[in-house]
Amino acid sequence: MTGKPRHSWRSIRDSIRQMILDTTYGPGDKLPRDEELAARFGCARSTVHRAMRDLAESGVVERRRKGGTMVRRDPVTRATLNIPITRLEVEQKGCAYRYQLIRKTVQDTPPAIMANFALSEPRRMLRVEALHLCDEAPYIFEDRWICLETVPEIETVDLEVENANEWLVRNRPYSRCDLRLYARRGTDADRSVLNSAVGDALFVMERTTWIDEAPISSLRAVAHPGYQLFTQG
Structure with missing residues (x-):
């Protein structure tokens, strides 16, 4: 008997990023709530929260208090400097x-x-x-x-x-x-x-x-x- 696979926040982050890259969620789209994603991935809400925080810090998504999480229209895409348009x-x-x-x-x-x-x-x-x-x-x-x-x-x-x-x-x-x-x-x-x-x-x-x-x-x-x-x- 095998248990359910455990998801790390990094694997959740990569899965969410992939949904953005394959345009399941495009620029400006609102992502599901953390609770919904936690239920989808079968993990704790805190794991999703950590993954989302990393995506926000890297400029892929934007988190708004009481406003949810959206895919950024103009991703920051930080490295040594921002990639300019x-x-x-x-x-x-x-x-x-x-x-x-x-x-x-x-x-x-x-x-x-x-x-x-x-x-x-x-x-x-x-x-x-x-x-x-x-x-x-x-x-x-x-x-x-x-x-x-x-x-x-x-x-x-x-x-x-x-x-x-x-x-x-x-x-x-x-x-x-x-x-x-x-x-x-x-x-x-x-x-x-x-x-x-x-x-x-x-x-x-x-x-x-x-x-x-x-x-x-x-x-x-x-x-x-x-x-x-x-x-x-």
């Missing part, structure tokens, strides 16, 4: 935002991307190259690889209209993030995209995200000369 960043400067999809292809991951994800062999991923504009001037060029096994829904997103940066922030909260920030001199390739001069100091951000051990996205973003990154923790 570039459109909001531009609009908060009082400028007009526009987005341009340059290229979208499905390719085997090259060695550099395999290294970012710590993969032992290539995987087919979606590569998205796009340009964000501020008052019609180039603002940030991004070269992004998205794992189709982890994020299959991205293939149904119209990336001519909706940019991958905003879609991923809103729909794929991560549990782990590697981040690298540095400056480098501009090249001829940068000049053709960012209207920068060869030798200009350009800000570069490389960011790779996972949900547990599953890769989500690996990004290299290059900003126009003079770009400043501002974030609040």
Whole structure:
């Protein structure tokens, strides 16, 4: 005779996060009460409460006293800094935002991307190259690889209209993030995209995200000369 399996708060957290990732509960949706989830998982209410507190601290859900728990519309997704939505960043400067999809292809991951994800062999991923504009001037060029096994829904997103940066922030909260920030001199390739001069100091951000051990996205973003990154923790 075997008893019922015991659930840890981490397993409850991961189950709730998975329901958010597979859009059982989407951005802005209200989650069941802790008591209801405890009954569903066959665990103590305190176990659900601890799982929810972790999800709230990581920016996936929002807890309101007497108002219940909701999936955040704009997940905080904290790592070393908050992942910004570039459109909001531009609009908060009082400028007009526009987005341009340059290229979208499905390719085997090259060695550099395999290294970012710590993969032992290539995987087919979606590569998205796009340009964000501020008052019609180039603002940030991004070269992004998205794992189709982890994020299959991205293939149904119209990336001519909706940019991958905003879609991923809103729909794929991560549990782990590697981040690298540095400056480098501009090249001829940068000049053709960012209207920068060869030798200009350009800000570069490389960011790779996972949900547990599953890769989500690996990004290299290059900003126009003079770009400043501002974030609040």
